[in-house]
Amino acid sequence: MPSLLSAVSQAFSMIVSLDSYLLSVVGVSLKVSGMALLISVPVSALVASLLGLGRFPGRNLLRTLVNTGMGVPSVIVGLVVLLLLSRSGPFGGLGLLWTPTAMVISQCVLITPLITGVMLSAVVGVDRAISEAAHALGASRLQRVLTVIREARFGFLTAVLAGFGRAISEVGSVLLVGGNIVFPNGVSYTRTLTTAIVVETRKGQFETALALGIVLIVIVLSLNLVASRLQRRGTL
Amino acid sequence: MRPMKRVVVLAVCLWGLFSLGQVAWGVGELVISTTTSVYDTGLLDLLNAVFGERFGVPVKVIAVGTGAALRLAREGNVDLVLVHAREAEDEFLRGGWGINRRDVMYNDFVLVGPPDDPAGIGGLESVVEALRRIAERGARFLSRGDDSGTHKREISLWEVAGVTPSAPWYMESGKGQGDNLVQASLMGAYTLTDRGTFISLRERLELLVLVEGPLNGGDPLLMNPYGVIAVNPAVYPDRNYVMAMAYIGFLTSPEGQRIIGEFRVHGERLFVPMALSREPRFEQYVPQDWRR
Numbered sequence: 001m002p003s004l005l006s007a008v009s010q011a012f013s014m015i016v017s018l019d020s021y022l023l024s025v026v027g028v029s030l031k032v033s034g035m036a037l038l039i040s041v042p043v044s045a046l047v048a049s050l051l052g053l054g055r056f057p058g059r060n061l062l063r064t065l066v067n068t069g070m071g072v073p074s075v076i077v078g079l080v081v082l083l084l085l086s087r088s089g090p091f092g093g094l095g096l097l098w099t100p101t102a103m104v105i106s107q108c109v110l111i112t113p114l115i116t117g118v119m120l121s122a123v124v125g126v127d128r129a130i131s132e133a134a135h136a137l138g139a140s141r142l143q144r145v146l147t148v149i150r151e152a153r154f155g156f157l158t159a160v161l162a163g164f165g166r167a168i169s170e171v172g173s174v175l176l177v178g179g180n181i182v183f184p185n186g187v188s189y190t191r192t193l194t195t196a197i198v199v200e201t202r203k204g205q206f207e208t209a210l211a212l213g214i215v216l217i218v219i220v221l222s223l224n225l226v227a228s229r230l231q232r233r234g235t236l
Numbered sequence: 237m238r239p240m241k242r243v244v245v246l247a248v249c250l251w252g253l254f255s256l257g258q259v260a261w262g263v264g265e266l267v268i269s270t271t272t273s274v275y276d277t278g279l280l281d282l283l284n285a286v287f288g289e290r291f292g293v294p295v296k297v298i299a300v301g302t303g304a305a306l307r308l309a310r311e312g313n314v315d316l317v318l319v320h321a322r323e324a325e326d327e328f329l330r331g332g333w334g335i336n337r338r339d340v341m342y343n344d345f346v347l348v349g350p351p352d353d354p355a356g357i358g359g360l361e362s363v364v365e366a367l368r369r370i371a372e373r374g375a376r377f378l379s380r381g382d383d384s385g386t387h388k389r390e391i392s393l394w395e396v397a398g399v400t401p402s403a404p405w406y407m408e409s410g411k412g413q414g415d416n417l418v419q420a421s422l423m424g425a426y427t428l429t430d431r432g433t434f435i436s437l438r439e440r441l442e443l444l445v446l447v448e449g450p451l452n453g454g455d456p457l458l459m460n461p462y463g464v465i466a467v468n469p470a471v472y473p474d475r476n477y478v479m480a481m482a483y484i485g486f487l488t489s490p491e492g493q494r495i496i497g498e499f500r501v502h503g504e505r506l507f508v509p510m511a512l513s514r515e516p517r518f519e520q521y522v523p524q525d526w527r528r
Contacts, residue, residue, distance in 0.1 A: 087312030087472060097313055098267060098296060179298040184285035189296065199299075202414035203276045204437035 007210030052123030069113025078173030122155020344449025381408025
């Protein structure tokens with residue numbers, strides 16, 4: 001069995017030497033998860049605000065659906081997207097299977113409920129008095145909503161981080177719809193950090209797999225550090 | 237909210253940076269579905285680099301089990317399959333999904349197990365006899381259980397042995413070959429594996445080859461031939477049939493066959509090329525029981 005130490009040193013040397021395979025794999029990971037996040041966050045913010053502040057029939061059912069969506073396994077999402085994008089499936093003509101776009105689509109489906117759910121609880125958690133005070137000060141409906149969202153911004157940030165965390169650490173759906181493709185020159189097309197870990201483990205390259213895992217953790221960690229700094233400095 | 241704006245600008249810049257790295261590839265591309273047992277050895281990286289340079293076409297490889305590889309082809313998601321389960325290949329041909337099958341190469345399966353060999357099968361020449369003994373002694377056997385080529389072969393070997401594997405000694409992992417070997421090693425179980433994956437993982441496993449395949453003069457029942465089949469352009473006209481045929485041509489050419497034959501992992505030969513033959517071998521083109 002490999003030693004953790006040799007994995008750490010390999011991870012370090014891969015990062016320091018800017019290993020081109022590693023860079024392209026990290027690039028695909030960040031690109032796909034980042035794009036999924038850019039699409040999901042506005043949608044989630046809108047849905048969470050509507051569900052949290054709006055009053056309309058079916059609201060509770062929708063909330064239940066959002067909460068259920070948070071627990072759907074990524075493999076199931078990947079399988080459904082695979083069948084939809086498959087050449088003989090309904091959207092096969094688009095030729096999107098085995099592309100980063102297909103990965104973005106499945107990650108959007110995967111993380112939107114999660115981000116919405118966390119944002120929703122942040123919106124609901126805002127003290128009613130704040131909204132009422134805004135009303136008393138003569139704020140319009142839209143201004144009241146914006147006030148509440150402003151109050152809930154830390155919760156929103158947590159939601160974004162949780163969404164990014166789930167997206168970049170997810171392996172089931174990107175493996176299925178992306179195909180884990182790398183070109184013979186070592187440039188990744190649809191191989192992410194997580195699917196690269198799967199391949200290396202299967203090949204018995206446990207140190208490399210662990211090293212990639214360490215890189216993944218470092219990325220998520222630095223993002224969270226930046227976020228918590230933003231929070232503490234109150235610049236957000 | 238101004239810092240928020242900055243974050244957005246930063247995100248867009250990063251996005252642009254990563255997009256730069258992804259220059260559009262030329263007109264065509266070739267998508268292959270194949271088995272993890274071939275892909276994980278690294279042979280295809282070697283072949284695809286030469287092919288890609290020669291024909292100016294990027295080759296994309298989807299590595300899954302044989303069952304999944306054929307299914308992806310049936311749904312029109314790849315141009316070509318390279319797999320190792322003749323009966324499943326024949327069904328694929330009979331269904332009209334694939335055409336122009338060729339034999340490419342073979343390697344072999346080996347029966348591996350824990351060094352203390354509780355069923356006493358070490359050195360047996362017949363894999364069928366070994367399986368019977370494992371069943372009689374009720375020694376642990378870990379099957380992949382994933383409809384892969386190796387799994388299909390294992391099932392047919394149990395059938396030949398006239399044994400129905402049963403609980404509690406027979407277990408399925410549902411994993412790929414490498415993961416399954418690691419698990420078998422940890423469990424002290426017997427398992428069937430292709431030689432290539434076993435060799436690349438050997439140092440990390442507490443498993444020994446107990447019944448040899450034909451590559452080392454062992455049981456011919458453990459022969460593991462690989463076939464290549466193009467997806468039928470009459471079914472999926474927009475698949476890259478021309479490049480698929482070029483790829484089949486390349487694999488079965490003297491050059492492709494030489495690359496396959498010279499390929500080594502840890503100094504060991506993993507595949508024996510079998511496409512070149514002075515005598516016609518018609519059986520490779522049609523299902524095995526095909527009659528006019």
